[in-house]
Amino acid sequence: MVLRPLARDDEDEFLRLVAANTELHHPWVSLPATPEAFRDYVARYEKPDEESLLICLRETGEIVGLANISSIVRGRFQNGSLSYAAFTSGRGYMTEGVGLVLRYAFEKLRLHRIDAQIQPGNRASLRLVERLGFRKEGYSPELLYIDGAWRDHERWAVTAGMLGVEAKPHPTLPAH
Incomplete structure (x- = not known):
């Protein structure tokens, strides 16, 4: 698996994948x-406190999933919120891909904590x-x-230390 930023050039393939996977996402x-x-979606993730990464097969570049790190807060918090969607299921692509996204968040973005909000009925996402x-x-x-309604969610989180990642502190982290 390999990660790459979502880009405007991905429009046709992305929209095709979304249309083909409506039942998987709903x-x-x-x-x-x-x-x-x-286009609005891509513009949102061009902001400094947002990241959108495509999860792709290394061999072909085929997009198999998407992961977003949103609402990045610096300073004492160093936190981001994770969301993701698969474009194929049952092959382990998302486990490996989201694992790469976590390493990216902790090592490259130098976040301390990632949270995820998941609807209780979304068993695949909880697993x-x-x-x-x-x-x-x-x-x-x-x-x-x-999807047109306020949904209940379970709140989950992981820190860099929980995964054994030792990244340099972000410059916005106060010394004390």
Whole structure:
């Protein structure tokens, strides 16, 4: 697996994958399904506190998933929120790909903590974060607005130390 930033040039392939995987994503995540929505989506992740990474097969470059690190907060928190979507399932691509995203977040972005909010019925996603070493931190009713309704979510998180990653502190981390 290899990661690369989502780019405007990915529009055709991305929209094709979203259309082909509507049942896989519903009701867990809403991805852009039109050219205009895709362009807005890419623009959002061009901001410094947002990252969108495509998870691709190393051999072919085929996109098999997407992971976003959103709402990056620096200073004493050094935290980002993880979301992801698969474009194929049952092959272990997301376990390896999201694992790479975590290393990227801890080593390159120099974050300390990544959180993920997951709807309780999304068993595949819950199993994924458990495999990757996240710990369950709580439950929040009506946390996020997805697919036309406020959805309950379990809150999960992992720190660099939990995965044994020792990255240099980000320059915005205070000395004391």
